[in-house]
Amino acid sequence: MEALEVVGKSVARVDGKDKVTGRATYGYDLVLPNMVYGKVLFSTRPHAKIHLLNVEKARNHPGVLCVVTGEDAPWTWGEAVKDTPFLANGKVRYVGEPIAAVAALDEDTAQAAVGLIEVEYEDLPAYLDAEEACAPGAFPIHEDYPNYRKEQFVNPHTSWPNICEHFKLRTGNVTQGFKESDLVLEERYRVPKIGHAAMEPHSAHAQVDPASGRVTVWVANDAPFRALHILSEALGLPQEQIRLINPFQGGGFGSKGGLKVEPIAIALAYRTNGRPVRVKFNRPETFSSTITRHGATVTIKSGVRNDGTLMARQVTIYWGAGAYAEKSPTVCIRGSLPSPGPYRIPHVQVDGYAVYTNEAVAGAFRGYGIPQTAWACEQHTDELAKRLGIDPLEFRLKNIFVDGDLTYWGEKLQNVGLKETLLKATEGIGWGKASNGSFKRKGVKIGRGFACILKPTRTPTTSTALVTIDASGVATIMAGTVEIGQGCSTILSQIAAEELRIPFEMVRMHPLDTDVIPVDASTTSSRSTYHMGNAVRLAAIDAREKIAKMAAAALGSSDDNLKFSNGNVLLKAGPPGVVSIAKLILDNLGTEGKVCGKGSYTFELGKDLNSNDGHSEHASAFYMYATQAAEVAVDEETGRVRLMRVVAAHDVGKAINPASCVGQIEGGLVMGIGAALHEELIVDRKGKIRNPSFLDYHLLTSLDVPEMTCIIVECPEPLGPYGAKGLGEPGLAPTPAAIGNAVANALGTRIYDLPLTIERVYWAIQSMKKKSPQVQLTGAS
């Protein structure tokens, strides 16, 4: 194989300049000719019948074009379960649910008209806790649940109320496993709801052509083709009657898939006589009325032998789904599946329940359930090691997955870089060595900890791409991967340049428009480098082969005597000969001519999990492995956890762009540290989020970020492009657990609930001091 020219290099991002100079147009910036402005009335009740909804005054307000309610937009949508109305229809299920919307000539008029809408509620029992919502006798949040259209993989629990998914994994016999163990430990961990806090809030622009009825939506959506499919099902329109155009997306982290503001913009656009409608959510609306990450309660019970052999593990997880199913079924399935951790365990039982509650809708969030279960599993694993008197590193080395292991879901793993990440991260933090922390002083305790994860990707899925080359030698990639800030345009350009052997600067990305771009599953699940990377690679190879035919004719040679280099085709042997790709296309196809290569990739072995036992021989196209380690200084007098250093080692298969990989890991760490120490959506007893702004929803600032060391491990995936796996999500997944373990190591007591705020840690220290030193704090209730 020829040496790689541009793949593997840290070339500068293709979208970098436009973004730092402010030229890039994001969804939120879009201005359309003749557009009108939409504003929304949101529910103030967590669960209530709408007794009365009077929009007369709003309708008659000067400057108002239309007011729409659930009656005017009687559509429902849903990815896994078709349960979500465009606008509340007779009933609200959470505080922040859109009830009605107004379109007016300007935003202030629209907002003023929203204030004129009268609504009367009749309250119903509300559930703000997943376990209460599925307790026997609980009032159903969706009376009609049995009749909703559901995807095949959805597995509701018929005898309990309000369950929208029950995931089951059964391997061996846990009762037997516990019996054969020397130590059995059960603990309970909690993770709160958090917000995605993407820099760009949500928005959508929509237009309905009065003549054809065609619907066009401009929206920064991370899965435009899925949105197209969902909309087509919801509106009862054929797919060709809908078009999505994707401007730049200012981050999403999972919050911008499915439908968010789109239904409101579309409902209004049907009544504005062809004028486009802009609906922008402000920050509080984005926090309260789009989606959140799932809060979760994880009960984990393990049996181990005295020598550290894991015998059995049982995990029960309640995922708070919020008012609508959204992506809860798949978060529950794919988040619960590896919840026992990346370990060889003969007896495993997992029950994951996604439960409807009367809170904001929970959905996809970078990591798709793994961060929540890792918080439990990795701390629990440390606790087991501690009780057995075994070093946590040694304990893990004894039990972690290595090549050839059969997982508890029945898949034989290959290309497992986990052990290398574990060794490198622990070495990086100085595991087992004395700390040279600068914060050594009275009342400050230093501690270290680490955590490992494994993350699957959505499987099977398909990506398709076209690569065209024109008569000036410029290649254009037509791919449905959304530039959500992760750098896909750069690495896909690197891949095309690599295969065509043209200068990197000669590659362009076509803007994303569902009318012209071939179908792609989604920009989610860390799947794009692998799937779309393969598709673009195949498309570039296809184009190259077509050009090779032209070159062979032009140079009077056979195909296999050709070498592509720097935009030219050369003869490998014999008399010298060279011709540029541009000239070949010009001569063969004329000035407007283009060569078009096609590529499509599906991981064909991929198989859904069996709904009875959760097994699959190929549950994921590839797995992502990571270990992160942290050193903390805990101030016992205040409860402040200061993060001194973090070391993150990630198996990426092959780093197509190492700088981009480090960017993903660092970005992930910053999110992970925020989730560990600060972030929580605080919901009051009436279901209202009390901190829906950056004043009280604390993200890290650059001054809060510790020294970060990112280590790239390359354990190649033979089917991935150049060996690549994925990296978008894992950066934040083990972080809170690593910090939790470090805090436990510092204090000698464990904290079971996230986040580790100054106040929570303070009271934990106080209660530890009150208890006699022999008594262990456990999370078991």
Place this chain on the structure above:
Amino acid sequence: MKRPEPFEIYRPTSIREALQIRQTKGAGGYFQAGGTDLVIAVKEKGLVPKYVVDLKKISPLRVIREESDGSLRIGALVTMRELETSTLIRNRYPFLAQSAAEVGSVQIRNRATVGGNVANATPSADVAPALLVLDAEARISGLHGERSVPLAEFFVGPSKTVMMQSELLTEIVIPATHGVRGEYIKFSPREMMDLAYVGVAVALVFESNDKTCSRARIALGAVSPTPIRARKAEAILHNRVLTEELAELAGNEAATECSPISDVRSSAEYRREMVRVNTKRALLNVAAHITEPLRWIERRDRKY
């Protein structure tokens, strides 16, 4: 976020002119300095000004000067960034400069003024505790003349001061004091861009190098309806040698003098505990540097 209703903006160049505008235009007017509190009140909290009097062109209010008697005058329009970087302030009262440096971000501090922070009178105003322990006075100008109010009597309640609507805060005056050493601890979860969960300022005068306090002032922010002095805690220190035990006693006392609330940020109980701990720490931080010349000490090198 709501776009404000249209209103008139006046840009006077003198105090007199500013006051006259208030007189002729009547009620419903607001002064604006940096606007970092006012603009948010208008856009997010439903404040509807009839008119705004922008003070930024009144240049005499933008200076810090030292009088011959050693007192300092800080003009109301001095920005937080100017206070933070002023050599005069850094040399005389580095902890006051540091309290200004705790506000928001550099961008905010380039606009936010000392007068605005004090006049806005939030319980968590970051320069208030440091000014309180320096026995600062507020100079206030009204149509009927000038008056001077000790800062300790200036704050009346959350966002309430002794000033009338039409009165202008012109200066903060810090009387001459010798040998004052102080400390301000802003205690909040994040390193920057956060409101104080608890703010503690202390200012001490030591008799000699033996750590006997001849004068002690302690002020607390964010734990009462206004920034307050902790006078009982001060009394504990008076004429005593500042040891760790004494600092602890003073901290315990300060914790009983405040009346914090529970809110989305933290519980009242925790805030009270943090008053205790941080009062002690502020006192000990001062004691730790008693033999050195006064200087700016980086946040990371202080115990907080």
